[in-house]
Structure formats: structure tokens, C-alpha cells
Amino acid sequence: MQSRLLEIHQDVLSKNDQLAKGLRKRFSEAGIFVVNLLASPGAGKTALLESTITSLTQAGIKTAVLVGDLATENDAKRLARTGVPVKQIETGSICHLEAEMIARYLEGWDLDQIDILFIENVGNLVCPSSYDLGEDSRVVLLSVTEGEDKPQKYPPIFSRADLVLITKMDLAEAAEFDVTAALSSIKSVSPKANILKTSAKNGAGMDAWLAFLTKQKANKAA
Amino acid sequence: MQSRLLEIHQDVLSKNDQLAKGLRKRFSEAGIFVVNLLASPGAGKTALLESTITSLTQAGIKTAVLVGDLATENDAKRLARTGVPVKQIETGSICHLEAEMIARYLEGWDLDQIDILFIENVGNLVCPSSYDLGEDSRVVLLSVTEGEDKPQKYPPIFSRADLVLITKMDLAEAAEFDVTAALSSIKSVSPKANILKTSAKNGAGMDAWLAFLTKQKANKAA
Numbered sequence: 048m049q050s051r052l053l054e055i056h057q058d059v060l061s062k063n064d065q066l067a068k069g070l071r072k073r074f075s076e077a078g079i080f081v082v083n084l085l086a087s088p089g090a091g092k093t094a095l096l097e098s099t100i101t102s103l104t105q106a107g108i109k110t111a112v113l114v115g116d117l118a119t120e121n122d123a124k125r126l127a128r129t130g131v132p133v134k135q136i137e138t139g140s141i142c143h144l145e146a147e148m149i150a151r152y153l154e155g156w157d158l159d160q161i162d163i164l165f166i167e168n169v170g171n172l173v174c175p176s177s178y179d180l181g182e183d184s185r186v187v188l189l190s191v192t193e194g195e196d197k198p199q200k201y202p203p204i205f206s207r208a209d210l211v212l213i214t215k216m217d218l219a220e221a222a223e224f225d226v227t228a229a230l231s232s233i234k235s236v237s238p239k240a241n242i243l244k245t246s247a248k249n250g251a252g253m254d255a256w257l258a259f260l261t262k263q264k265a266n267k268a269a
Numbered sequence: 270m271q272s273r274l275l276e277i278h279q280d281v282l283s284k285n286d287q288l289a290k291g292l293r294k295r296f297s298e299a300g301i302f303v304v305n306l307l308a309s310p311g312a313g314k315t316a317l318l319e320s321t322i323t324s325l326t327q328a329g330i331k332t333a334v335l336v337g338d339l340a341t342e343n344d345a346k347r348l349a350r351t352g353v354p355v356k357q358i359e360t361g362s363i364c365h366l367e368a369e370m371i372a373r374y375l376e377g378w379d380l381d382q383i384d385i386l387f388i389e390n391v392g393n394l395v396c397p398s399s400y401d402l403g404e405d406s407r408v409v410l411l412s413v414t415e416g417e418d419k420p421q422k423y424p425p426i427f428s429r430a431d432l433v434l435i436t437k438m439d440l441a442e443a444a445e446f447d448v449t450a451a452l453s454s455i456k457s458v459s460p461k462a463n464i465l466k467t468s469a470k471n472g473a474g475m476d477a478w479l480a481f482l483t484k485q486k487a488n489k490a491a
Contacts, residue, residue: 051277089414089419117424118422118423121418142396170394171364192444193311197311201340
């Protein structure tokens, strides 16, 4: 039973990979830089995006967001206040976004009007890991309140990260967060990942994160 | 493809339900009260258990723990310091525990020597929801740092909770946690669930949680 399930899961993944390849081509042709944001529930993905989008808009960079959750439009409503195009993908019981959902929800958007597309995945450190969404960059968030050893406990998702953003640094002291232990845990599963310490609340590290985005975007355009 | 996947998933679930039924019978015959602990990664399951087990041991109640993670024996090592029997279940890429794993890891334990068995599930607010492990009580943790709207965003897991434990209350002020909003979010998906506000760090609410456990345990024995 379990092996048949795995086999069919492989079929689903390879179909997803094909669709993601098509998406990547479309994004590339439209000159869009695409970020797939992954994290536990409540790691601060939406708060990070609210702050990020506000800064990018001020800098004249056009963004859009697709945001996934099992239920509610809460995050889309929060993000829509930034004024950029936002769509909520409600997945029902599915614990990740898939390339097919991205393709479907992109409909109606003029891709030429987007510089950076953020995909806020369903809050989950396991399921979204194997699903390519056609992104250029995978960014995994680790909040200081989650504990330093999460990368070692969830190696698949952290090992595929291009960038690990440590979030909620404003709570680091209250949560007795051990930065050295966290960095060592990240590096043990993802030796090449970039790592930034951030707080959307007090702005720490946000300049470095914005610089990462604009540099990656420029590199793609070049 | 997706429908064939769902169909096979249903087969897996019904096989799991059968095994869970058998486990529930074994637990009942041995007079064990079983708690399935579910939460996001880093919501404080292990810290809660460390404190809980220490108090229960002092009260002469014999406990044991099965703890699930994709990788590492970190949690089992932490919990083993309490001196009670503990086994780590490493699930690899599987985002939940299954009844078959519980049955397998129980081997070698004298069930008559256990009053309360804690099963610390894999940190995930989606996958573990549909897998019955033969437990008597489902306890879902929501940490104050995760945001008040998580119950509405992850309805399946919260709607099946017998008890929702709000954890890390010591961080409530720093995280600007809105208790009223959280209670309303929990009640909207799980009107009958008991709710307790706790902090394993400063001990808040721990007496009520221990009373819940001992009362449930006594009810089962009666």
C-alpha cells in the first residue's frame, strides 16, 4: 500500500516538475524574479512580506503575491493593504502549493507589470519541500521562537534553501535564542545557504534582505 | 492522478484506523491513558512534556513518551533526562506518525508499568490530523508567537482537538498576543474544546493541565 502510494506520489511530483518548468519559462520571458517563501505556521512570512513590499514599492519595484493557506483569506487581506496585486489560494486539506495552482491563479494578471512575484507557501516545514513552483529562489524562514534545532529536524526543506531568513530577532532575547547554535544547525544541513537575521518589526536585517532581492532580480535580468 | 492518489490515501487511512482500533483496545486493557500532542514545529511540545513528566513522576504517576520527528534524536534525548521510558521515532520524509509506528515502537515496553503515554507527534499542523494513533485525548498546542488566527487557518487539526493548550504565555506581551482573538479563533472551529493558557517556563496554567490529565486518567480507569 505504502509503496503504491509512494509510486503515485512520484507521478504527481514529476507532473508538477513539468508544469513548474513551463512556469519558469514564462516567468523568465516576462522578466519576473520569483521567490518561494517556506516556513512553519506563524514564522512571520506575512509580516515579512508586508514590510518588504512596502519598501520595494517605494523603490519603484513592482511586486505581486500569491499566498497559500488551507483556509481563510486573512493573509491576502493583510497583504492587499500594500496596494499590490494579491491572490489567496485556499488549498482545503492540501499542505502545500503546486505548480498547477500557481498557473491557475496567475490567470488575469499582466506578467509584464510584475518585477518580483512572491509565493507565500502553506505554513509547513515538510510538505511544500518537494514541489517546485517555477521559482528562482527558495527562502526558508526560521523564527527565533521555534528553537535552534529545527533545520536538523526538517532537513529536506532547509537543505534546498537558497536563503535562510532568521525572523523575529526582536524576540531573540525573550526567547533565549542561541544564534550560534542556530547558525550551526542551518549550516549542518545547508552548507551553502545564505543566512540573514531579520525582524520585520524593528527593521533589523531588512536592508540586507532587500539587497538580496534586488541583486538576484538584477542578476536574472542580466 | 490526484483522484487516484486520494483513493489510495483513503485506503492507507482506513488501514491506519483498523490498527488504531487495536491499539486503543490494548491501551484500555493495560489501563493506560494516551495523549496525542499535535502542534507546529517549535510550539513547545517537548518543553511542555519535560515539565509535565517531572510533575507527574513526583506525584507517583508513571509516564512514557514516543516522540516523532523527521530526523534527529534531540527530543528523545531531552526527554530521557526525566528518567521515564522514551523512544524516538524518526519518520524520514513522512510528516506524521501512524498507528503502525506506535505499535512497532511499543514493543519491549511493559504496558502495565505505564499510567500515561504521551505521543509527541511530528511538528505539523496538517498531516497528523487524519491519523488516529489509538489515543484517548488529542491535545493541540498553539504558541503565542504563532499568531491568533492559526486555528481558522488550520481547521481540520483544531476542530478535532479535545484540548487546546495555548503555550509560551511568558512571551505573550513581547509577541503582542491578543488572547481574546485567539480564544475566538479556537472556538470558531472547535466550539467544544477545552482551552488552557500555559507556560512551561514560568509554570502558568500547569496545575490546570496536570489536573486535566489526572482527571481524564481517573475517568478512564473508572
